[in-house]
Amino acid sequence: MTAILDVRDVKKSFGGITAVNGVSFDVQEGEILGLIGPNGCGKSTLFNCILGQLVPSAGEVRVDGKLVTGQRPSELNRLGVSRTFQLLQVFPKLSVRDNLILAGQEHRGSMLSRLLGPSDAGLTTTADQMIGFFKLEHLANEPAGGLSCGQQKLLDAAMAFMGGPRLVLLDEPAGGVNPTMLGDLKERLIAINRERRATFVVIEHNMEFVMSLCSRVMVMAEGKVLAIGKPDEIRANPAVIEAYLGH
Amino acid sequence: MSKHNRLLLVALSIIVVAGLIIIPMNFNRYGLYILSQWAVMTIAAMGLNLTLGYAGQVSLAQGAFVGIGAYGAAILTTHGWPLIAALGLVIVICFVVGWLLGYPALRVQHHYLAFVTLAFSTLMFLVFRNESWLTNGIYGISNIPRPEVFGFPTRKPLPFYYLCLGSLGLVTLAMWWLIRSPWGRAFMALRENPIRAQSLGIDTRRYTLMAFAIGSVLGGIAGVLYAPLTQYVDPVPFNLQLSLDLLMMVIVGGSGFMLGPFLGAMIAVLLPEWLRFAEGYYLMLYAAAVIVLLIYSPSGILGILDRYLSSRRTQAASALRAAAQSKLEAAQ
Amino acid sequence: MSEPILDVQNLVGGYGKMTILNGTTFSVPAGSITTVIGPNGAGKSTVFKAIFGLLKLREGKVIFKGRDVTGLSQRALLGAGICYIPQGRNIFGELSVRHNIELGGVAAPANIDLPARVEAALDVFPVLRKKADRQASTLSGGEQKQLEIARGLLLEPQLVLIDEPSIGLSPLMVQQTFDMLKQLRERGVSVLLIEQNARSALEISDYGIVLELGRTRIIDKADRVLADPRVGQLFLGGAMEETVA
Amino acid sequence: MSNLLDLIVAGLATGAIYALVAVGFTLLWQTSQTINFAQGEFVMLPAFLMLAVMHLGAPFWLAVLVGVLLSALLLGLAFKMLLVDPMLRHGVLPLAIATMALAIGIKEAVKQFFSAEASPFPSIVPAGDISVLGRAISLQSLGVLAVAILAVVGLTMLLNRTSLGHQMQAAAQNPTVARIIGVPVERMILLTFLINAVLVALASLLITPIYLAKFSSGEVLGQAAFIAAIVGGFNQVRGAIAGGLLIGVVDNLAAAYVSTQYRAAVPMLLLILMILFRPQGLLGRAEERTV
Amino acid sequence: QSGAPIKIANVAELSGGGATVGNNWKNGIDLAVEEINAKGGILGRKIEVSHADSQSNPGVARAQVQKALDGEPYVLLGPGYSGSVKVTAPLAAEAGITQIMGGEAAELTQAGNKFLFRTSFGQQSSMPKVAKYINDELKAKSVAVVWVNNDFGRGGRDVITKEFNRLGIKVAADLSTEAGQADFAADVSKIKAAAPDAVFIYVNEEESARILKEIKRQGVTAPLIGETTLVGQKVIELAGDAANGARGHVGLTTDAPVEAVKAFRDRFVKKYNYVPDHNGLKGYLAIYMVKATTEKMGKVDSKAFADTLHGLTIKTSTEPNILMDVTFDQNGDIDRQGFLVEVVEGKQVVKQVLPKLN
């Protein structure tokens, strides 16, 4: 069985600074991989390299065994790979509902049918379900820019799921989200993972969340992989404790 | 509530359209000419509104496309082509050129893009002026015939005005359809947050190029009408100033609003005419009016309306919020 | 309860016609850490903006050390001894890291030794020292947050308003930040904190406030808030099977 | 190759003028994120203010003084309060359009209240040529170049080395956050526009003797300066010098070696290529990290 | 209703690229109207002129002329740009209104329009005189031609190169320049490289001054010949001693050695505080053309106006303010005295008077 995501020896440097320094790992279909590491160790940069937002200085990225290094983010998204962002990334002047429809529309029909077909690409129901789940009903018609930080974070996550992706890379989805809602989010992720065999890679600093969600955890430090293993092993790894977790 | 609003809107548009058809019937030639000019400029501004207002791509080249359209129509119709054939050819040319002009937008944005399009605009002006074999250079092309539409001649001002108005109507319908389709939403995504858009599978390259191409086509269509309207084209009207004027129409009307260009073109074409009574001061008054308008509503005339609508919307949201039951109380 | 350093009385306000704060009232005892918790969109950040003069209030008053500071300019508030570290990313991307930190001292009185304070701040955050001359926008998310905290504390205020500092920080850094807040308290500085990382925050706090729909629902000692079963269930992720309203 | 040298020196002289106007452009961008399409008219106007004062019988030095003050008042203070304040928050375009309208207004006003004719303007730099690289170059051009360089050096020092400069930049990049940390944003923006106003008055004083006082002379200057600013790198004041000089020289070389009919286009085409390969401009910095 | 004012409409380049032209033209008109009205008007009726701005844009010009014609004026004045004339002339002709304009392009009067009249020499009559002078007096065999690339410059250039061809003179360099151009180094260095026997310069006043300065700086010694715009007082004022030696054919100039012209100039300066260029004269003369023609007809009749003006000779003896005797031919073209002028030590010196043809 080939891995759904296979990263080989990816490097990325900016001028003299090497942010990602030869990272290799793979993710099997249906897995939930956690990605942790101290601030500035290169996690987000690694995501950006995988997803085509940045072109890696070296190395290869494969999705389903197909080489995708250097492909544009939109092309990757069409392959069923979607993501969320660490910093808030919504469409501030569009309504919450339009944000969600937008997130799914390119996965429906052809370019032409999207011009001639219904204006919501048949996504209003799906979008409203998402809105309901994240308790944003009263804001559905409000511009997304007016949401609170935590709400925008949730909207960002919701957008990542609108296209029915097979692989989702989440960059700190829990940051600023209320713990109760976070519990719901975790349940939801697990449900999607079970039902649709969707695969997740999650960057997160919230250990409780990572350790209870992920089947495997990878630790990065200074642009390299420090350790990779089951949550319990990682929690007990002295190197990880020293570099990242603290006492 | 919203159904009621929609009904009101439909009624209002019918009144406006009827007004535009009936009232000018007893206008003099000058009035009809100015109104036709307004219709033509509205079409061009609608194109720029798509490129700039919806898709967020700054373009200072819209005037050049009006020029391409006007010269295309002038050259072909004076060589005996029917205007409709010229229109077809112009649409193809503008689409292709607009598409190509979009490529720099894939690499650079904002003022750099403004510069690239400005350069294109300058280049086109020089081509119109210098390539005399094609455009008759600075002397321009005169005696451009007005077309026959379904057997009706439009030589007289009134029928020609109806031709312009009809074209405007068709373009508006097409534009309305485009904007409310998923394409329209994708264009806005391009403007709001291209990075997020890309990661949602929106092919920002293709949409950017499309925004340029379609916007340019509208510029070309406006040009095709401009040529028989003035019956004479020379390079001067299609210099950078026209692009800047069109930009002004879009911003003043309200960029990113469907009806913005209508009002913007009204300000740019009709307002100076109304101010003519002030003789030597009319352009000063005009400038002052534009400035005051922008001070009052920096998001353009339709920004005022939008502020009103959105405040009504937030009121509704506020009510929803107020009605929400406290979880704590529910738990008690 | 000791003498309050900050007294927030019956704040009513919001964005445009949308009312977010519906009579928010609470006070912050001097020399304490007070944590505000509540669901997303409850209006926590909005309260901070209101206190710091960034929101037009329709009603209500903000009293700082017995003085009405409602609607004062930010510079005046900084001068009075309040500083505010907002949520999200708030750096000047095109300036260097060092210049960003230095800007934290803009409102400082003339007699303090700014360069020394900048050095001290860089000592607290070694990552920033390492990258002091880089353009701030190139920092990673967590590093940017550290930069903001360093910049915000440069004036050595008497009251710190800090909105979700833990977002994006590694567990080690969260610990350090909380330790730092504790140290501030030891020096007599009062801290008003918003946290979704509510358990850890309440553990270091003296008081806890639960904010919901723009109203303060519970104000109590932190340990009592932590122990309150309703709070645990609704806002600390205690129970997962919460029913959707 | 003396011909080539001639062209380069002449191009540098013209380029210096563009550079001097462009400095204000880049300054406004770096310290308030605004684009002033009336910058050319801003340079044109002070000369007329000075002429007006001279018509009242005042000596030249007094006219200059009054001109600079008036321009600080009109193009600095009034401009900032009436146009910039209400529009700054709404992004670049509304203000840019308003300045386009303002340009029309200024042009028309000068035409109406002064004259549509060009009039000569006294030079504070002695007229006459000196020989540079074996070619005659006017002292006036050298004066322009010197002031442009001084302005750029001064402003660069101010912006990059002083806390005041950092505050100005901070106020431009993120006004809300700047306010939160105590930057007096209003005052910084005012300062920006005052500096620009004094700069344009100075430029007017130096350039008008060469370009003549004419209501329309701002059009060419403004456009050239806009282009120079972009080429040099919008976000760096020093880019204005490089951009201005480059445009001046390339324009001359294009006219001499490519085509006079297309002379306006040749430098632009070259520069488009440059922009596509180096989008941040000659001396600009790369745009910041986006994700 | 003989007391009602006579309505005349003027459409000119009051703003945009031609603003200097248009405003001079307008001021000239206003001055003449003021004079005539002060003396009781034409046939006892006052003149009332309306001014409209074409923004130097043919499209706008068309609108304004349309508007003016809808108001049924007695005569239409302007525009000054040939392109704008071209787009408006058919409208005036259709309405049967006489149009007295400022354009100088050769072709304007050759399209058989019976209602269009010039106020100055068309290029088809001025350029051959310049070419003849270059050929006969300077005996130049090769000439560099510098022209401004708009309808004015291009038109002149096209006519004169045709003349050069006819006379067997070689065009050594053909240099187009831009309106408002500041830097002529490249153009002059090309002239220098071509080493012509003479340089023909056909650009506007300010650019004339700039190129003269540059020519001096680069040490080009060939004789410089131009038209009205090369040797005007304005150019001399702006170019200083670089203007010395420049020669030109001048059809209409405020510096003409004619007393009436000098008096006009003084009146103009008194009213407007600056010295007009030839466009100021053109506007002034346009109004006196209307006066003379109307008085000749003895009635205010817009239908008969054009017919009367065709073939009419207006003499200074009957109408002193026409300044110089002038005759209009069947095309609406003009015949009048001309001058060959040289700048000597900062002064215009008339070298030769080119008499009226008939």
Ligand SMILES: Nc1ncnc2c1ncn2[C@@H]1O[C@H](COP(=O)(O)OP(=O)(O)OP(=O)(O)O)[C@@H](O)[C@H]1O
């Ligand atoms: N565009 C850039 N230019 C220069 N350096 C960069 C750039 N982007 C990232 N870096 C550097 O690369 C390193 C890794 O950054 P990255 O954002 O990947 O960290 P991270 O692991 O996501 O950290 P955090 O947990 O704080 O988000 C950092 O040191 C950062 O300064």
Ligand SMILES: Nc1ncnc2c1ncn2[C@@H]1O[C@H](COP(=O)(O)OP(=O)(O)OP(=O)(O)O)[C@@H](O)[C@H]1O
């Ligand atoms: N700039 C704004 N414009 C309009 N509405 C806003 C704006 N900012 C916040 N709101 C609204 O105000 C409400 C409260 O927002 P606030 O940011 O105070 O929430 P919060 O309690 O801080 O939430 P979080 O925990 O997610 O940060 C939200 O419902 C949001 O939609």
Ligand SMILES: [Mg+2]
């Ligand atoms: Mg990160």
Ligand SMILES: [Mg+2]
């Ligand atoms: Mg918040």
